Amino acid sequence: MSKPILEVTNISLSRAQNLVVRDLSLSVSGGEILQLSGSNGSGKTTILRALAGLIMPDNGRVARLEEKVGNITTSSNSMVYIGHRHGLEENLSPLENLNFLSQVSTPSPVRDGVSVLGTLGLKTSMHVPTARLSAGQKQRVSLARLLMFDAPLWLLDEPFTALDTSSKKQLENMIDAHLDRKGAVVLATHQKFNCKSHVTNYSLPLIV
Amino acid sequence: MTPFPRTVNETTSRELRKTFRNPSEIFYPLIFFVLVLTMFPFAIPPVPGLFNSIASGIVWTAALLAISLSLETLFKADYGSGALEIIHLSGADLVLVGIGKSLGHWIISGLPIALLAFPIGWALDLNFLTLWVLVLTLMLGSATMSLTGASISALTVGLRGGGFLLVMLTLPFFVPLLIFGSSAATNASLGIVPEAELYFLGGMFVLSLTVAPWATAHAIRIRLG
Numbered sequence: 001m002s003k004p005i006l007e008v009t010n011i012s013l014s015r016a017q018n019l020v021v022r023d024l025s026l027s028v029s030g031g032e033i034l035q036l037s038g039s040n041g042s043g044k045t046t047i048l049r050a051l052a053g054l055i056m057p058d059n060g061r062v063a064r065l066e067e068k069v070g071n072i073t074t075s076s077n078s079m080v081y082i083g084h085r086h087g088l089e090e091n092l093s094p095l096e097n098l099n100f101l102s103q104v105s106t107p108s109p110v111r112d113g114v115s116v117l118g119t120l121g122l123k124t125s126m127h128v129p130t131a132r133l134s135a136g137q138k139q140r141v142s143l144a145r146l147l148m149f150d151a152p153l154w155l156l157d158e159p160f161t162a163l164d165t166s167s168k169k170q171l172e173n174m175i176d177a178h179l180d181r182k183g184a185v186v187l188a189t190h191q192k193f194n195c196k197s198h199v200t201n202y203s204l205p206l207i208v
Numbered sequence: 209m210t211p212f213p214r215t216v217n218e219t220t221s222r223e224l225r226k227t228f229r230n231p232s233e234i235f236y237p238l239i240f241f242v243l244v245l246t247m248f249p250f251a252i253p254p255v256p257g258l259f260n261s262i263a264s265g266i267v268w269t270a271a272l273l274a275i276s277l278s279l280e281t282l283f284k285a286d287y288g289s290g291a292l293e294i295i296h297l298s299g300a301d302l303v304l305v306g307i308g309k310s311l312g313h314w315i316i317s318g319l320p321i322a323l324l325a326f327p328i329g330w331a332l333d334l335n336f337l338t339l340w341v342l343v344l345t346l347m348l349g350s351a352t353m354s355l356t357g358a359s360i361s362a363l364t365v366g367l368r369g370g371g372f373l374l375v376m377l378t379l380p381f382f383v384p385l386l387i388f389g390s391s392a393a394t395n396a397s398l399g400i401v402p403e404a405e406l407y408f409l410g411g412m413f414v415l416s417l418t419v420a421p422w423a424t425a426h427a428i429r430i431r432l433g
Contacts, residue, residue: 085290087290087294091225100218103218104218104301105298
C-alpha cells in the first residue's frame with residue numbers, strides 16, 4: 001500500500017455560513033481515482049476547493065503529500081486544480097496565458113505552453129485572443145495546466161464540461177496515463193467517463 | 209532586462225498587454241480627467257487671478273478621482289475569471305504580483321495623467337516652475353495611489369457594492385496626498401520652494417512601497433479564502 005497523496009481527516013465545510021459537508025474523511029493514494037458524486041448543492045465544488053487549499057475547513061485537516069510520488073519526474077506543485085471557471089484572461093491568447101503562469105509559478109513547470117497546447121490540438125488557436133475561443137477550447141486550454149505541471153494530485157471539477165467526444169477521450173487518456181505514473185485524481189462530474197483503473201465513488205449526502 | 213524581479217516584470221507586461229488590447233480602460237480615466245478640467249473654467253466667476261490660484265488644486269482633485277475610478281478594474285477580471293485563484297495556487301509570490309499590478313496600473317493611469325497635466329496646466333496659465341512641480345507631485349502621488357489602492361482594490365473585489373466601498377476606503381489615504389500635492393504646486397506658483405511637501409510625498413511613496421504590496425498579497429488571500 002503506497003503512502004496517500006491526499007489525506008482528509010474529519011473536515012466540515014461551510015458555504016455562506018451554511019454547513020454543506022460534515023465530518024468527511026478520505027484518502028487517495030498514487031494510482032487511485034476518486035469520484036465525488038451527489039446532487040447539486042451537496043458540496044462537491046466546496047470539497048474540491050478545500051482540497052486545493054482555497055477554503056479553510058471549519059474543523060479537521062487536509063494533508064497533501066508534497067514530495068516526489070511514484071515515477072512522476074518532478075514534485076513540481078503538489079496539485080493542479082481545474083475549477084468551474086477557466087481562469088484565462090480573455091484579452092490574451094492561450095499561449096500568453098500559459099506563458100505568464102509558467103514565468104510566475106514556483107517551481108517552474110516541466111513543459112512549455114507551446115508543446116502542451118500542441119498536444120491538446122490547439123496549435124492553430126494558441127495565438128488567438130482567448131475571448132474568440134469556444135467554451136470547449138477554453139476548457140482545453142485550462143486542462144493544459146495538467147500537462148504543464150507534473151503534479152501528483154489532480155483536482156478536477158466537472159472537467160468534461162463543453163468537451164467534444166475526441167477531447168473527452170483525450171482527457172480520459174490523460175487521466176489513465178497519470179494514474180499509470182502513480183498520480184492521483186479526485187474529480188466531481190455528473191458525466192459518464194471511461195477509465196482503465198477502478199473508480200472509487202464517494203456519494204455525498206445533501207445537508208440542508 | 210529590467211531591474212525588477214521576473215514576477216513583477218511578467219505581471220506588469222500582462223497588465224499592459226491586456227489593457228492595450230482593450231484600450232477603453234485607459235481612455236475612460238483620461239477622458240474623465242480632461243473633461244473635468246475643461247468644464248471647470250466655465251463654472252467659476254471670471255475674477256482675475258482666481259483660477260490661477262486654484263488651478264493646481266483642481267488638477268490634483270481631477271487626477272485623484274480619475275485614478276480612484278480606475279482602481280476598481282485592477283483585480284475585477286482576474287477575480288471573475290478565476291485567474292487570480294490560479295495565480296495564487298501556482299505558488300507565485302503574491303507580493304511581487306501586487307507590485308507588478310500596481311506598476312501596470314500606474315503606467316496606464318497615473319503616468320499619462322501626470323504627463324497630461326503639463327499641457328493642461330499650461331493651457332490654464334500656470335507658470336513653468338509650477339507645471340514641473342505639479343507633474344512631479346502627480347507622479348509621486350499617483351504611484352502611491354496605485355500601490356495603496358491595489359491593496360484596497362484586492363480587498364473589495366467581488367463584493368457587492370465593492371466599487372463604492374473601494375472609493376470610501378481609499379479616500380482617507382488619498383486626501384493627505386491631495387493636500388500636500390496641491391499645496392506644493394500652489395507654493396511653487398507663489399515662489400515658495402515646496403521642499404517639505406515633496407519630502408512628504410516621497411516619504412508616503414516609500415512607505416506605501418514598503419507596506420502596500422504585502423497588504424495586497426494578504427488581501428488577495430483573504431478574498432480567495
